[in-house]
Amino acid sequence: ALEQDLTIVPVINKIDLASADVESVKHQIDHDLGLDSADAQLVSAKTGQGIDDLMEAIVTKFPAPTGDVNAPLKALIFDCHYDEYRGVIVHIRIMDGRVKTGDVIRLMSSNTEYKVEQAGIFKIKFEETGVLEAGDVGYIIAGIKTVQDVRVGDTITLASNPAPQPLPGFKEVKPVVFSSIYPIDSNDYEELKDAMEKLKLNDASLVYEKDNSLALGNGFRCGFLGLLHLEIVQERLERDFNQVVIFTAPSVRYKVRAAGKEEQWVDNPADYPDGKIEAAEEPYIKATIITPAEYLGSIMELCRLKRGAQTNMQYLDEKRVELTYDMPLAEVLFDFYDKLKSYSRGYASFDYEVTDYRPTDLVKIDILLNGKSVDALAQLCFRQSAVERAKKVCERLKDEIARQQFKIAIQGAIGSQIIARETVNPVRKDVLAKCYGGDITRKRKLLEKQKEGKKRMLMAGDVELPQSAFLAVLKEKDAD
Template identity: 55%
Template sequence: MSHQKYIRNFSIIAHIDHGKSTLSDRLLEAIGLLKDKSSEQVLDSMEVEKEHGITVKAHTVTGFYKAQDGNTYQLNFIDTPGHVDFNYEVSRSLKACEGVLLVIDATQGIQAQTLSNFYLALEENLVIIPVINKIDLPSAHIDMVKEQIEKDLGLDPAEALLISAKTGLGIDTVLEAIVQRIPAPKGDIHSPLRALVFDSYYDSYLGVVAKVRVFDGSIKKGDAITFMLSQKNYQVEEVGYTQIKLVPQSELRAGKVGYITAAIKSISDFGVGDTITWTNKPCAEPLPGYKEVKPYVFAGLFPAEGEDFEDLHEALMKLKLNDAALTFEKWNSAALGMGFKCGFLGLLHLQIVQERLDKEFDLAIITTIPSVEYRITLSDGSIMMIESATELPDQSKIRQIEEPFVLSHIILPNEYLGAILQLIQDRRGIQRNMIYIDTDRVEIIAELPLAEIIYDFYDKLKSFSRGYASFDYEFLEFRPSEIIKLDILVNGKVVDALAQMVHKDTAYERGRSVVTRLKDLIPQHLFVIPLQAAIGSKIIARETIKALRKDVLAKCYGGDITRKRKLLEKQKEGKKRMRTIGNVDIPQEAFIEVLKRGDNE
C-alpha cells in the first residue's frame, strides 16, 4: 500500500466554457510539464477542439507535485468535455478517479451541465472539490456562487477554492486540496490483475493504445493478458503513463493510471469498458463497466466518391476507438450507394464526427437528414425500432408509432423567460415545473420530443437568451405520436436520402421548405423538373425548375411562319421525350445544403 499513499487520481468536470482546459494548462505549468505559459489549451489537441473552443475528448496526463508536507505525489488527471453531447465521456473518466474538481464560472454560476456532472460524480461516491473560477473578472459574483453551492449542491461553501485559471491565481491551493482532500487509491497489488480500459486510440506505429486504470495486481512488459469481454489474448509490449507524450515505465501497479500497447492491430478486438486480466491467473469477475451508451440521433454517412467506401469504414473504426458513443452499420441507399447508418449522442456529436472525417482522414462525406429512433407497433402486435424514414413499413401494417421524449432542464435569467417558454411550446414541449433559483435565475423543467431538439433547438435557445441559457436533457420514454413519413420527389422519383419522419402538424412547413431550397440548389436541365413533397400519395407542396431553352429559331432569318412553328413543335416533342427518359443530376452540395439548414424554417 505504501506506493499508493502518494497517488491521486482525479478528474476535472464543469459546464461547457467554465475554464476546465485552461485550469488543466495551469496545473501542467505548476508541476513543470509546460515550460512556457501557452495561450492555447494544450490538452485540446484536435483541430476541431481548437476551432470550436470546446473539449471533445477526455484527456489523461500524469505529473509529479512536491507538496507542502515534503512528499512528492503522482497526480493523474483527466480534462473532460462539458457539452451535453459528450456527457458519456465524463462518465467514463470518473470510473478511473477517486475525486473531482467541479469548476464553476464566477460570472455565470451553476449551470445545467454543472448539475448533471455533479450528480455523475455523486453516483460514483467521489470526493467533490468545488472550484470557483474567473474571480478576477469585474462581473464575478463570488458570494452568489457560494450560496448556489450550498443551496443547489449541498456542499460547504467554505471549502470552495477561489481561483483564476487564466492568471494562475490560486493554483497552488488547488494542488494542495487535491493532495489533502482526495483519498489515495485502494487495491491489492498481490491479487490477480484487474484493469479497466477507459479510453483508447489508434497509433500507426504502436497499433491500439489502451488507456487503463489498474485496480488490482500489476502489469508489465511481457505479461500475457486477456480482455475479458472479447476473450482476446495478447502479450504486453509496453506500459507507461502520459506526460503530454507517452513515457514508458517498467510496470503499472494497483492504483495507477497509464497506457498499455500489445501490438493490437485489429480495432474490433476489444471495447472501451473492457477489463484486462492475466491470461494464466485471471481474476474472478470483470470490473463493473459503466452504463452502455445509447445513441439518440441517427444519420447516414456516405462517401462522396464510391471508391472511398473502404476508407470511410476504416476511418469510422478508428474514430470508434476513442469515441465509444459512435455506432455504425453498413447501409445501402438507392440514391447514394453504399454507406453507413450511424448513431450519435446529439447533433454536435454528428458535426464533430463529420469534421474529424474531413480533417483527420481527408474524406468528403454526404450526410442524410438526421433522425431519432421510433418505436413501431405493427398490426400483428410485434414491435420494431426504426431510425430512418426509408425503414418505415406500409401504413396499413402500422397500429401505432411512438417517438422518444426527453426530460430537459433549462436554467436562464428571468428576462428571457417569455421567449424560451414560447420556444418550448413551438417545439411541442410540455412544461412540467418552473423553479426560481434566486431573484435573477429560473429553472424550467419540460418534456420535449427528441426529434424537435436535435436540429437547432440548442442554437435557438442560445440566441433567444443571448447565450445565457444552459440546457441539459435525459431520455424519458417513448410516447404515441402522430408521426408521418414525408417523401421528396424529384422528377416523379422518390429520393430516399431526403425522406424524413415528421409530426403531422409540421409536415406542410417542412415539405414546403425542402422543395423551395431544392429549387435553388438543383441546376436547370433541358427539361422541366417538378419537385414535390408528398405524404403517401398526397402531394402537399410543389416547385418547378424551368427548362433551359435552346433558341431553335436562331437559324431562321425571316421566312415562312409555318417553318418556325414546325421547329418549335419538334422541340416540344423532343423535350417531352427527354423528360420521360431524362435523369436529374442532383449535385452533392444540394444534399449537404438541404440537410445543413434542415429545420430553420
C-alpha cells in the same frame, strides 16, 4: 461526484478578468451545489495566481487511494487510444491487486485474453514502470488490435487468478442518432472508406455499415451516441482526413409494427415498411434547460412547439430557472439547440438523457422530382410536422435546381398523397415574336405546338440534382 460521495474541491478560475464576479460564483457554489464556498480555490490559469494553493489543496484534501494489493486484480478501463506502432494503449485505474509486464489479462465483458507487453504511468510522456498496483492510474499495452475490442467501463483481471465479479456500473453504449455519409464526389468513396476505418480505430462508439443511394452513390450508414458525437465525427472527417462529405438528415431509431408483421427497428427511411402501420414508437428524452429568467417565456414556447411536456420548473436563484421537459428525441435533432441559443442569446444550457419509448404517429415523407422519388431526401417524421417539413424541402430545392426546357414539379408526399409542391417553370422561346398582328388562331397554334414539344421533353427529360441542392436541404443550420 455527489452520488459517489467523492471529495470535491471547488475551483474558481479566470479571477484575473476585469469582469470576474467571485462573490456571485461563491453564492452559486453554496446555493446550487450545496458545497462550502470557503473551501473554493481562487486561481488564474493565465497568470498562475493561486496555482500553488490549488496543488496544496489537492494533496491535503483528497484521500489517498484505497485497495488491497494482494487481492485478485480489478482494473477499471476509463479510456484508450490507438497507436499505429503499438496498437491500443489502454488507460486503467487499479482498484485491487497488481499487474505487471508478462501477465496474461482478461477483459471480463468479452472474456478475451491478452499478454501484457508494457505497463507504466502517465507523465509528460509515457513512463514504463513494469508494474501497476492498487491505487495506481496508468496504461498497459497488450497487443490489442483495435479500440472496438476495448470497452470503457469494463474490468480487467488476471487469467491466472480472476476476480469473482467485475466492477459495477458497466453499460454497453448504443447509438441513438443515425445519419448516412456520402462523399461529394462519388470517385472519393475509397478515400472515405479508408478515413472511416482509421476513425473507427480511435472511436469504438462509432457504428457504421455500407449504404447506397441512387442519387448520391455509395456511402455509409452511421450510428452516433448523440448530436455532439455526430458533429465531432463530421469535424474530424473534414479536418483530419480532408474529406468533403454530405450528411443526410439525422434520424432516431423507431419501433414500427406493420399490419400482419412483427415489430422491427427502423432508423433509415429506406427500411420503412410498406402498407398500413399498426403501431410506432419513438425515443423520448428528459431535457434539462437552465436559462436566465428573462428568456423563460420564449423558451417555454419553443419546447411546446417541439412537443415537449413540462415536468418541473425550479428557480435556482433570483435570475436563473431550471426547466425539465419530456420531449421526443427526433424534435431535438434539427434546429432545437440553435433556436435555444438564439432565444437566450447564448446564455441557456441544455442537457438530455434518453428515457424510454412512447407511441407516435409516424410517417415517411418522400420527395419527388417529376414523379420520381429521391431516396437520399426521404425523412421519417411526426405526422403533424410533415407538411411544414416537406414545404421547407421543396422551397429549398426550387432555389437550387436550374430551369430546364420543361416544367419540373418538386413534391413532398406521404404515400400517394401530395402534401407540398413547388414548380420550377421552364425556359421557353418566344414563338410569338414573328407574329405582328394577324389572326389569334395563328398564335394559338404556335403556342399549342410549343406546349406539345415541352410534353415530349418532359417524358424523355431527366432532372439531375446538383450537390448544392443536397447541401441546401440537409444543412439545416445554414438554411434557417
